[in-house]
Amino acid sequence: MLATKMMLRALIAIVSVGLAGSALAKSSYPDWLEECLENKSVIDRFEEEADALCLLDESEIEYEGRGVVSQKVRRAFHIYDRDGRENARIAIQMSDGRKLDGFSAWIIYKSGKIERYKKNDLVEIALDRDKLRSDSYQLQLDRSESMREETVFAFEYETSKKTVFLDGAWRFNMGVPVVLSRLSLTLRKGWELRSSVFNSDFSEYSNEGYVHRWEGRNIPAVEIEESQPFSSLMTGNLYYTVHPDSKEMSRYPYAIFSNWNDVARYVDASQDERILTNEALVAKTEEITAGKESQWEKISEICSYAQSINYLANSIDLYNGGGMTPQFAEETFEKHYGDCKDMTALARAMLSCIGIESFAVTAQIGSDSWVYDEWASPAAFNHCILGVRVSDDAPDCSGVFEHPKHGRMLIFDPTTKNSSPGVLPYYLKGRKILVCSEKDDALLALPEMLPEENRVKREVTATINLGGNLNAELVQECYGGAAESLRGLYRSLKRDDFESFLRAWIANGTRDAQIDSWSCEDFFEENRFELTLSFTARRYGRLMNQGEMMLFSPVLMSRLQWVPPVDDDRKTPYLLSPHRTEETIRISIPENYMLDSSSNRKELESEFGRYSMNVSFTDGVLEADRLSVLERSVVPVENYGQLVDYFEQKSRAESSKVVFKQKG
Missing domain, CATH: 2.60.40.3140 (Immunoglobulin-like)
Structure with a gap:
């Protein structure tokens, strides 16, 4: 009986401890x-x-x-x-x-x-x-x-x-x-x-x-x-x-915004007292614009100088509007560093020295950002760039457009190192901006990028020998966004790293590729970047029947073998970025070979773009001319299958082989 009571007490104690532990855990x-x-x-x-x-x-x-x-x-x-x-x-x-x-x-x-x-x-x-x-x-x-x-x-x-x-x-x-x-x-x-x-x-x-x-x-x-x-x-x-x-x-001094005009005036006022000049700033402006006769030349020199400022982010007193207020222009000039709003304020101060009107322009950039017309707030933006009133004799270029309130205007980003004045960087294409002044300003959308503004023109001259080995020289001219991208990569990488990038690019279309030499030339003012490259590729031509036949693809570079995945169900729209590629490939063939078969011409036309490839053989030289144009478009989910089909047809065309056989 005693043993039973002791066991009962022990059981009650165990249960009590368990309940206490549970209560303790819950109260934690x-x-x-x-x-x-x-x-x-x-x-x-x-x-x-x-x-x-x-x-x-x-x-x-x-x-x-x-x-x-x-x-x-x-x-x-x-x-x-x-x-x-x-x-x-x-x-x-x-x-x-x-x-x-x-x-x-x-x-x-x-x-x-x-x-x-x-x-x-x-x-x-x-x-x-x-x-x-x-x-x-x-x-x-x-x-x-x-x-x-x-x-x-x-x-x-x-x-x-x-x-x-x-x-x-x-x-x-x-x-x-x-x-x-x-x-x-x-x-x-x-x-x-x-x-x-x-x-x-x-x-x-x-x-x-x-x-x-x-x-x-x-x-x-x-x-x-x-x-x-x-x-x-x-x-x-x-x-x-x-x-x-x-x-x-x-x-309390709240900053309340009922419309975009309120935002424009607020940002303009936050910069107004910061674009003051001093003797040193005036002297520098006179120095860099000396000998420049046209307004455009003077503006370009000042923009280029602002572009030379070292970028360092600068955010003070964010909750009271300080994040939108630049440091004084003379301070940026003296220290030679600042962020986007500081560079913009410096350029505006220098422009004021020669009587040219300018504006702070707010923008939203990044990989996942959008500005809604219905929500007027400075918080909708994360970037500050420059707007400049230009005369009618300013050149027609991507960075100049007609503003409905301010007339002809240059949009320039001083923080970019890869776009010259007059060039609208590719990351601003299609973005919404706000030109900030005391006028009735409203949101504006910059023009979308066109395929011609993101263009690659390539010529390849090559020779293939009896062993199927290829020797090639490539000259590639990049324009617009393509030039900015390759220029940025070239400037940011060490020479060996850039060569590794080129080697990987070649290897994507050829086997056993080796680079013999390469060089780059930057036509910065034209927003053009040129690459010249010599390389070899062993066994590029596949020999069959002890060399009786040789087959290979005439497309050497940037072969489009990838297509959008077809197994998974697409759940979101597909965004096509605009691009244009023009390419001519000429390959000299050993004289004892003749063309046996090839698909001479392929043409595709769709709402997404157009594609053509024409292959011909004359006087021992195989020539392949290729054109690919993609239009910017947002493809709805229901049309995703059509997009996949278009890419698959391009892939088959670019992967097709030409077959040569020995004469006689």
């Missing part, structure tokens, strides 16, 4: 995370299609008045396998104007073990080592290596800041599926909110008193596919601007 993380973990059915639903699942992505922002904005962020990920472990990383954007008021993070293992991280576990990381004058940085925590299958990583933090800006953006989608995406904005009495939602039919909006909330549930992952348009054009995005009442506006 907040209720919001507990709710995420209880959603077992949704976790199971996405297991087969994702490496990780975002259980919650939430931001609560409160506008407290007098420029104070506080924010709470909560996020939790269920990691299905090791491939999803990159989601166990945190990067909190900070600056001297923003405070971190609280932070916690948790790892919850499948076994029930919990690890907790606090504020002192965060590591401060500079955003850019080049930023000599920047108060921006990140607080990071990386626990990706701790992730195991069926592990949960979650965190929450609170920040506060004082700012003149009351606008923002929210993206519902992620690279993984999202169970719940939620943004809440709390305003003060009498304040107004203007918002625009794009590609977010799944989101729901609610308003309770002064709290505005948007929610999206069970959102699929962002599809990442080759050659797709900006994902920001296909994902759910919310943009908003808060408008305080008149009393609050009188108490």
Whole structure:
């Protein structure tokens, strides 16, 4: 009996310890995370299609008045396998104007073990080592290596800041599926909110008193596919601007934007006091423009000088507009370094010395960026370039266009080293810009790139001997975007590395290729770049029947053997970039061989572009003339099969062989 009572007490103790342990584990993380973990059915639903699942992505922002904005962020990920472990990383954007008021993070293992991280576990990381004058940085925590299958990583933090800006953006989608995406904005009495939602039919909006909330549930992952348009054009995005009442506006210097004209005036004013000149700057302007008679020549010299400034990012006092204010032009001139807005301000100051009107122009560049007409905000842009009023005798070139308010205008990016004044860099083609002045300026779209502005013209002269070995000389002229790309590669790589690039390029179309010599010539003002290359390729011609027959492809370089994948279902539109290739190949054949067979001509015509290849043989020389033109187009998913078919036909044409046989 005693033994039975002792066993009962032991069992009660074990159960009590277990319950206490369970309570302790649950109390180690907040209720919001507990709710995420209880959603077992949704976790199971996405297991087969994702490496990780975002259980919650939430931001609560409160506008407290007098420029104070506080924010709470909560996020939790269920990691299905090791491939999803990159989601166990945190990067909190900070600056001297923003405070971190609280932070916690948790790892919850499948076994029930919990690890907790606090504020002192965060590591401060500079955003850019080049930023000599920047108060921006990140607080990071990386626990990706701790992730195991069926592990949960979650965190929450609170920040506060004082700012003149009351606008923002929210993206519902992620690279993984999202169970719940939620943004809440709390305003003060009498304040107004203007918002625009794009590609977010799944989101729901609610308003309770002064709290505005948007929610999206069970959102699929962002599809990442080759050659797709900006994902920001296909994902759910919310943009908003808060408008305080008149009393609050009188108490604090907010920067509020109702339209793009407001933005243009704000940016213009932020530069106005920074483009002042001094004696040294005036003297330098006179020096570099001396002897230049035309306005265009003087503008070109000043633009080229601004282009010589060393690029170093410079962002101070971001939350109060300092990120858009350049350093004084005389300071940039003296130190010979600055960022895009600094270079632009310097060029404007120098232009003012000779009485030429100029403007700051804002733009958005990058691999995934877009500007929506409906959301007027300086935050829509990440780059500052130069606009210059030019006379009617300025040359017709890609960088000069007719502005509806300001007349004929040159658009120039001082930060680029690969485009001369007058050339619109390829990365600005088709982008939206805002010319900033006191006039009624509006968003403008720069012209899209044409195939002729991204052109390659190539001539290859070659000889093939009785052993099938090839000796060739190539002369390639690149124009426009193609010239900028090859010029940039040539300038950025060491000579040996550039030669390795050329070797890999040749090897893509020939076997056992060796470079004998190469040289480059840069016609910078014309935006033309020329490459001359001599190379050999052993056994390029395949000999059959003890040399009785020889066969090879007449296309040596940039052979288009790749086609878009046909096995996978395409889920996003396909973006074709404009390009034009003109090529003539002449190969001298041993005199004891004659042409036996070839497909003489191939022509393709479609909405995507056109292609032709003509092969002829005269007086011992095989000549292949090739033309490929791709038009810029966004191919809908339903037309993807037609695109694949077009590329397949081109691939077959370029892979086809010519056959020679010995005479007699």
